[in-house]
Amino acid sequence: MDDYRLVADAVAAEIAAGRLRPGDRLAPQREFARAHGIANSTAARVYKELVRRGLVVGEVGRGTFVRSADRATAPEPALAEPAQARVDLELNLPIVPEQAELLAAGLRRFQRPDVLAAALRPTGATGTRSAREAAAGLLAHDGWRPDPAALRFTGSGRQAIAAALSALVPAGERLAVEARTYPVVKSLAARLGIALVPVDVDEHGLDPDALAAAHRATPVRAVYVQPTLHNPSSATMPASRRAALAGVLQRHHMRAIEDRIWAFLPDEAPPPLAAFAPAHTILIDSLSKRLTPGLTAGFAVVPPDIADAFTLAVRSGAWLPAGFALDAVTGWINDGTVAEISARKRADVVTRQAILTETLAGFRLRTDPRSYFCWWDLPTPWRAETFVAAAARRGIAVTPAAAFTVGNGGSPNAVRFGLASPSPGTLAHALGVLGSIARGTPDDAAVD
Numbered sequence: 508m509d510d511y512r513l514v515a516d517a518v519a520a521e522i523a524a525g526r527l528r529p530g531d532r533l534a535p536q537r538e539f540a541r542a543h544g545i546a547n548s549t550a551a552r553v554y555k556e557l558v559r560r561g562l563v564v565g566e567v568g569r570g571t572f573v574r575s576a577d578r579a580t581a582p583e584p585a586l587a588e589p590a591q592a593r594v595d596l597e598l599n600l601p602i603v604p605e606q607a608e609l610l611a612a613g614l615r616r617f618q619r620p621d622v623l624a625a626a627l628r629p630t631g632a633t634g635t636r637s638a639r640e641a642a643a644g645l646l647a648h649d650g651w652r653p654d655p656a657a658l659r660f661t662g663s664g665r666q667a668i669a670a671a672l673s674a675l676v677p678a679g680e681r682l683a684v685e686a687r688t689y690p691v692v693k694s695l696a697a698r699l700g701i702a703l704v705p706v707d708v709d710e711h712g713l714d715p716d717a718l719a720a721a722h723r724a725t726p727v728r729a730v731y732v733q734p735t736l737h738n739p740s741s742a743t744m745p746a747s748r749r750a751a752l753a754g755v756l757q758r759h760h761m762r763a764i765e766d767r768i769w770a771f772l773p774d775e776a777p778p779p780l781a782a783f784a785p786a787h788t789i790l791i792d793s794l795s796k797r798l799t800p801g802l803t804a805g806f807a808v809v810p811p812d813i814a815d816a817f818t819l820a821v822r823s824g825a826w827l828p829a830g831f832a833l834d835a836v837t838g839w840i841n842d843g844t845v846a847e848i849s850a851r852k853r854a855d856v857v858t859r860q861a862i863l864t865e866t867l868a869g870f871r872l873r874t875d876p877r878s879y880f881c882w883w884d885l886p887t888p889w890r891a892e893t894f895v896a897a898a899a900r901r902g903i904a905v906t907p908a909a910a911f912t913v914g915n916g917g918s919p920n921a922v923r924f925g926l927a928s929p930s931p932g933t934l935a936h937a938l939g940v941l942g943s944i945a946r947g948t949p950d951d952a953a954v955d
Contacts, residue, residue, distance in 0.1 A: 511552040514543055515560070518553065522562055522573055533563065533571045594903045594937045599879050599925030600800055603851040610799065610848075613839045617831075626834035632821040634660040638833050641840040642806050646792060648770075651782035653790070653808040659817055660804055660833060664768050664793030666826035667805035668731075669695050671764045671789045673820035674813055675729040676701050683721055683730040685713050687911040689738050689766065692731050705913040706730070712737055712744040715751040722759050729762040735776050736769040739882050739911050739923040741875040746777035753783035762813075763788045771797045771849050772856060772877045786810050789817070794836055796879075797849050804828050804836045853877070859926040859934060866938040870945065879927040885920045886945055893949045894922060901944070903937050 521527045533554070534542065540550035554571055557563040565571045617623045633639070639655035646653055661667040668691070676682050678700035684692060686705040696703050704727055707717040713732050721727060732752070734744040744752070756763055765780045765788050781790040790808040805828070809817045821827060839845050860876050871884040885894055891907040898905050909918040924941075926934060 510545065511549050512556060514545065514549070514553045515556040518557060519560065519562055527573050529573050531573045532569075533573070535570065594929055594933060596924035596926075596928070596937065597904045597906045599796070599927045601796060601852050601855065601879055601927035602799070603848065603855050606799065606848055606851070609844050610802075610839065613842055613844050614835060616838065617835075626831045628830050630660070630828055630830040630833055632659045632661070632818045632827060634658065634828065634833055635837070637841075638837045641837045645840050645845065646767075646779075646790070646806065646808065648776075648782075649778045651778045653781070657808050657811065657814070659807045659809050659814070659821065660828040661807065661821055661826045662805060662828050662832070663803055664766075664791055664795055664805045665691055665695075666821075666824070667791045667793065667807045668692065668764065668766065669699075670817055670820040670824060670826055671791060671807065672696065672699055672701060672729075672731075673824060674816040675762050675764070675789070677728070681725065681727040683718055683727040684913055685732065685737065686913055687739060687908070688731065688913055689733065690906075690910045693913065703913050705916075708737075708740070708742070710742060711748045712740075712742045713752065715748070715755045718752070719755045719759065722755075722761065727761065729764060730756075731764045731766065732780065733766045733769075734780050735767060736772060736875060736878050738769065739880060739906075740873055741878040741880060741882065743773065743776060743875065744780075749777055749780050749783050752780060753787070756784045756787040761787065765790045767792045768796055769879070772853055772879070773875075774853065774877075781808055786812075789813070794845065797852070798836070798839065798845055802832050802835060804833050856926075858931060862931060862935045863926060863938060866935055867942050870942070880923055880925045883922050883924065885922065888948060889920060889945065890949075891918065891920050891922055894920075894944065897944050897949065898922075898941060901940050903940060905941070 518527070533539065536550040536554060537547055539553070540547045543550070554563070554565070558565060562574060563571050564574050617626060638660065639658040642658050643653050643655040661670060672682065672695055676699070681702045681704050682696060683704045683706050685708050687708070693703065704721050706721055707714045712734060718730060734749055736743055755761065763780060763784065767779060767790060770776060770779070770792070779790055781788040787810070789810070791805070793803055793805045795803045807817065856877055856879060859879070860874070863872070863874065863881060870886065872881050873884070874881040885891065891909065895905055895907050905922045905924040907918070908921040908923070911923065912918040929937060
């Protein structure tokens with residue numbers, strides 16, 4: 508083995524043993540060469556080898572740093588039985604190239620001890636003035652801008668939803684939801700003792716007349732709704748539907764929890780429901796999809812008369828934001844990093860939608876050109892559970908319709924899959940495998 512590889516092995520052993528930790532800076536190559544008694548050219552080859560192994564990363568003008576162990580380059584899954592690696596199309600975690608580098612630039616200010624010390628202080632649900640102003644600007648849309656004083660913060664969007672449910676719907680009461688809804692809401696409602704009432708939907712989303720009828724039959728305390736890029740259908744309510752829904756909220760003194768987690772993706776979309784019914788709507792957003800799931804914050808725009816109840820729910824649920832995360836997020840909003848990464852993800856969606864259109868042409872797919880997920884009405888004779896099992900045998904995870912279905916009316920033979928998490932190449936391969944499964948029969952898949 509060449510000498511440079513022996514030296515690289517020694518450095519790799521230092522990293523594996525924890526003596527070189529993620530974020531540690533390696534010595535400049537000339538110093539490294541002198542310390543190891545090797546030529547400068549050999550040191551350069553050592554550093555290239557460490558980069559190739561995914562153990563370190565070089566940053567122009569700054570040096571070479573040890574990478575996190577779980578970020579080392581992993582082989583692409585084979586998508587064949589037996590599946591050693593799993594392609595997870597259930598989770599939807601959009602990450603774009605150079606995202607880490609863009610985020611890292613905004614964290615350099617924390618190298619100053621005074622800035623870091625301030626960020627590490629505890630933070631309440633109201634956050635800081637700068638955080639409220641930044642979040643209000645981020646959420647502004649089509650002439651609507653929330654009052655910064657109405658902003659509340661949590662550790663994540665899910666926590667904001669949980670706080671809204673806790674504030675609005677007492678245990679034993681009823682929450683209206685779309686007939687197919689976000690599974691996390693189903694889980695939260697079960698934990699909080701809230702009964703879910705499914706409301707009919709059409710191609711434009713939740714039907715306001717159906718909501719009014721459900722409320723007249725047995726009153727509901729609130730409705731959870733996703734007006735923009737509904738998960739799982741990808742439907743977006745037109746402005747007229749939002750206005751009609753706002754009318755129902757106002758006439759029946761009902762509250763809405765508006766989930767806008769995916770609303771950053773469309774270049775053009777109607778104003779939020781909160782713009783039509785501000786006194787009746789808690790708007791929820793976060794940066795888990797827009798930015799990164801590893802360091803995020805949840806946002807809620809809360810009407811004044813229920814702000815105290817929401818804040819109390821955040822505190823009692825231990826859903827307060829982390830001060831460091833909120834400070835970092837505020838900086839990323841203000842310096843344009845959030846806008847830049849969001850724009851790149853909008854471009855990424857176009858690429859992945861093109862893969863979907865080409866690979867699964869001819870099937871009954873429900874999606875949106877700006878959406879990171881797709882609802883697939885499976886062909887006969889497939890049933891959702893059988894298809895999910897067949898896909899799993901090929902190392903691919905998709906979500907059956909039952910996970911989103913509310914009530915006892917039965918689930919359609921459909922699955923939802925996300926487009927965001929795997930690389931484009933892996934996504935194309937995985938969708939190709941799913942298409943091949945769907946063109947066959949359950950018997951074919953059982954013996955494949």
